[in-house]
Amino acid sequence: MNLRDPQMTIARMVEQVVARYGRKKCLTYDQTTYTYRVVNQKMNQVAHGLRKLGIAHGSRVGLLLSNCPEYIFTYFGVLKLGAINVPINTFLSSEEVQFILNDCEIATLITETALHETLKAVLPNLPHLKHVIVVDGEIPGTLPFQTFAKESIENPVVPDPPTNRDIAVIHYTSGTTGKPKGAMLSHKNLLAAIDANTDVIKISHRDKIIVFLPLFHVFTFVVCILATFSHGTRIVLLNSVKPFKRVLKALFRYRINILVGVPPIFNALANVDVPWFFRFINPIRVCISGGAPLTAEVLRNFQHKFQIPLLEGYGLSETSGGVCVNPLDGVQKPLSIGLPIKGVRVKVIDEDDLELGPNEVGELLIKSDSVMEGYYHQPEETAAVLRDGWLHTGDMAKIDSDGYIYIVDRKKDMLIVRGMNVYPREVEEVLSSHPKVAECAVIGVPDKQRGEVPKAIITLKENVTATEKEFRRFCHEKIAMYKNPKYFEFRDQLPKTPTGKVMKKVLKQEEFEKLQARMEGETVSHESAP
Template sequence: MNVTTRLAQIAKQLPDKEAYVFMGERCTYQQLYAAASRFADGLMQLGIRRGDHVALLLGNSPQFIISLYGALRLGATVIPINPIYTPEEIAYILHNGDVKAVIGLDLLAPLVDMAKQRLPLLKQAIVCETAQGKEKGIALSAGMKPFAEVLAAGDPAFAGPELDDDDVAVILYTSGTTGKPKGAMLTHQNLYSNAQDTADYLGINEHDRVIAALPMFHVFCLTVALNAPLMNGGTVLIMPKFSPAAMFTLTREEKATIFAGVPTMYNFLYQHEGGSAADLQTLRLCISGGASMPVALLENFEKKFNVIVSEGYGLSEASPVTCFNPLDRPRKPGSIGTSIKNVENKVVNEYGEEVPAGEVGELVVRGPNVMKGYYKMPEETAAALRDGWLHTGDLARMDEDGYFYIVDRKKEMIIVGGYNVYPREVEEVLYSHPDVVEAAVIGVPDPDYGEAVRAFVVAKNPGLTEEELLAYCRERLAKYKVPGEISFLEELPKNATGKILRRTLKERLTASHS
């Protein structure tokens, strides 16, 4: 089974059910499947074949969904790319990913045109016209095809090839902490199994209306807010861009039942003065992932909005979900929950041996969701996939009930005079201060202790002082864990999903000292 075959089944079972809603536009399953089939045929007419690589440079939109399912229906491999990446970042992925066709916004037409001249493999560029593009007078160069024309040229009765479960469906380029991004190859089985296992675990069904506010090019949205509901007859409520006010309005007007977001989104919602429990009263579940959610934020959010937040865990290499807090058993704040159906998680030492409950080690994963490997990177693949297990690089512990807790990234652990300091532990204390909105902790070189703890904070009270916050930390942390210095910023650097970038803080600090 794969996601496009399943979409065909749902279109037959629930033809008139809403598949998605986008800014007032409503599309049924029958219409969506027909559009995906037409687009697949349109791609084939342009010379795209099974196994060819097709990049998506699109934001949250119907075009993203149609392009994704259309390309997969043809048997092509989809490479979603963040459209706000720099030209250099985009060019690297197009080149490394051996991309044959690009589907992008007209705003990116000059960039795509430049890429076509430099990349011999890149044969086709399909462009989605936007109001901003028209305002700026962006003209399509010769050879660029408007998305609407490709869609109109296709046949809704397109049969498509038989797909193998082990065929690569998607290549997701992960923003690694060091070096160039790596392309995680996810098969049709990886994508479908994780969407269904996540849906089963969280009870996502045809009655759910799921907000897609996370970027669709990110695997969290792709699986949890797109594939999982569409594979089960739910409705996707597409937000072109996240904002607290827009999210509250959409939830009220469309009677949303599920919201999936990263901790930063929950923080923005919590801090937004116009929001109340009445705005979110139709939600049965909020899902958090992408980064660890501070316990203080989780508890404050649930209290203010009277809704359950289920924190989970995943990574691109696992399609991505491996754990979620269960809905039928006690939820443990601060935990990423238990292994979802068909997926195994365990905590191991440096020799790959499972450690006793309560001990910290590396989290490793196996299941039908685990990637095939990294594209054109055999050494990195061998390092990540060992003895049938995916090594995540995250430090974790498991309690006696089988609930897992992420302690921190293996590479971000700070060693102060031989003692391990996990940034998340210090961040949890900072977040518990009533005047702290956001916090991030990194390790910096120290001549005496090897490393020292450095904190960055966004405060809601401009009168909050460094000494006051340090005193607060001293009461709650061992001496070696207390930050040596706390800097106040107007905002913390984040990636497209809202994940706080500790790496960028380190780079800024290094640059300021050089």
């Protein structure tokens, strides 16, 4: 199967995979296992049901769902019609969900009972939404998934089938202005990403992968679902990483040999007690970490304990997931995001757009067939990051003499909290809307569990008082929990430049000095202990 064929689409890929692996086990979820043939039939039922609701070529379908088989059935069913998936982060607030649904003018949304409350609060503000389909129950005014997806199991015949260049999915990523941007990924983009990632991990029909990361994340769906599906791999799906004991149990029960996670998962595994004989019966052949930087300590501890490769990669929503990774067969360099994967070109440039040499720090640029077509309805934002075929990532990096890439800083001022992108300006805009706030600044501070968390430094208006609890409640109502500041500090004034711009470097330096002082204090106490 040639995934780079200009005539290839995700729908055609599915047909070829099912023709080859139809009787093979494809998906296991909560004690139920589906073969590739049955999964394809479920996809077709969804496609027929959506078509009866008016979904056609170019229509946008929202997915506000936790991990479940219906997520996968719907995703592929949408693509068979030439329609477009819009995955929505299940951790978002009602207002954030409202923005995405309205921005994409979504008429049909697939969701679940637990998340319907998030939706119900903003239903009057969703003029385009006509159909809400619930996968796990019956709610007045909605359509049960089982009733909706009971049509023909045959492949749908569509008058306007999808092409290689049609948009397949729109992944919303936080914007530096506070408004999310929809990265449009075509069938061609996804197929290029599938081809490259299967090459990196050496995926085959003999493999078994466990999936517990959220399916709404581009990294999860491309690597764990699309790439593995394309090669007849067995997928074991969990609705959550918690309880973690269930993950460990599934690893043994299903003889999982590919494990994809985020740094906290591998940190937990590095510290969990396992029998001494585990390394001799452990079937896992490769682990992949994404979503956030992996510390050298976690990498070292994990590999020492399990004696299996742990590959760290780098990717963006705009690149259809991973574009760089430390090689499975080759040198793995600590703190590096590795080498460009198949079909990916990278370079580092200075402020004058001149390419820099080895170990010189500049902005990282990426060129690949997996790079997005642009941002939905945002031509100016698209033009700012896509120039001459190169994606300007906004990340500061360096490339060593062997071609290994190192991320030095995030030009976009972005934080990564539990693998989720958080932009300080977005949080600042929310805090600034509070009637008691004169001005504020949000910075990232280190956190053992989450890697990095937001801290808000606030100056209040004259003659008013406020409490930390008050601001926690306010943020909880306005933005997703992972974006909420963990720490609040009240000051009379913020450090500023002569032109009035808040000096975040000063605030960050102060936090660094506080951390250093705490570490020195802990060292002294340990040394003085009997």
